[in-house]
Amino acid sequence: MPVLSCSELNNDDKAQLCKLVRKSLSYSINKQHYIPSIPPTSEVLNQKKASFVTLYTQGGLRGCIGTYIADTPLYKDVCDHTYSSACEDPRFLPLTQSELKTVSFHISILSELxxxxxxxxxxxxxxxxxxxxxxxxxxxxxxxxxxxxxxxxxxxxxxxxxxxxxxxxxxxxxxxxxxxxxxxxxxxxxxxxx
CATH class of the missing domain: 3.30.1490.150 (Hypothetical protein ph0010; domain 2)
Structure with missing residues (x-):
């Protein structure tokens, strides 16, 4: 299976993924895991894909967790790894409220290895x-x-x-x-x- 090309993700798909990351980050500062109660309607976001979510604060790495195994719908995989990057990366303490406004993120959707x-x-x-x-x-x-x-x-x-x-x-x-x-x-x- 080839990599999901960015051309397959329309602007709405990209915006939805970014919205999911932002919502997940907001929940994560309270140690809560966010998964939307209703899955997105986009077929692309419901495809099983592997992803990594990398967080940065003030230009420095703040967390990076993901998987190379595509066994979860993309939207859920991104939510899972956002929470893990914010709260479970063993190299860092959990993300705090004061850091939230300085966070930037990078979503990487992996091709098959x-x-x-x-x-x-x-x-x-x-x-x-x-x-x-x-x-x-x-x-x-x-x-x-x-x-x-x-x-x-x-x-x-x-x-x-x-x-x-x-x-x-x-x-x-x-x-x-x-x-x-x-x-x-x-x-x-x-x-x-x-």
């Missing part, structure tokens, strides 16, 4: 498209994923892959033919809370 043949780390560097490709590495119980937006901080494929390995608990210099590689793209929507 495409397995890549592991021909070695140097070949992987050459096969990645900076700023376009997300990447997931798995080996045994270890797994790590980076969205394409991470390229903004890590400009080269070498930096991107090294940081991803470290995120997953591998040493920076580690490589094995047993590592499984999965590439994906995203459709992105960015907005502010207000």
């Amino acid at each position: 495409v397995e890549m043949e592991n021909l070695g780390e140097n070949i992987l560097f050459k096969r990645l498209n900076p700023k376009l490709d997300g990447l997931m590495l798995t080996q045994g119980s270890k797994r790590a994923i980076f969205l394409p937006s991470v390229w903004e901080q890590l400009a080269t494929a070498e930096e991107f892959v090294t940081a991803l390995k470290q995120k997953g608990g591998w040493r920076a210099e580690y490589w094995s033919q047993d590592i499984e590689l999965f590439k994906f793209n995203v459709c992105s929507i960015e907005a502010d809370y207000e």
Whole structure:
């Protein structure tokens, strides 16, 4: 299944997703999880899609939670991950009322993950498209994923892959033919809370 292209999301769909994130953020400061009582009428928003919701305050990361498994309608997946990003990201304390007005958010709707043949780390560097490709590495119980937006901080494929390995608990210099590689793209929507 290809990525949900942003052209499939009309302006109303995008506006509805942003409204859901804003409503979810408002509920989350009271530790409540928001899911609309009536699902949206848009067929696109009811498709099963995987998403990540990333929160920023004053330009810095404030939370990022999501999934690569498309088993939930998009509108619900976005609500779930908004709450988790605001309240359950273990790197941060839960979002507060005073932070709410400074929040901006980024919704990433993932394509299906495409397995890549592991021909070695140097070949992987050459096969990645900076700023376009997300990447997931798995080996045994270890797994790590980076969205394409991470390229903004890590400009080269070498930096991107090294940081991803470290995120997953591998040493920076580690490589094995047993590592499984999965590439994906995203459709992105960015907005502010207000």
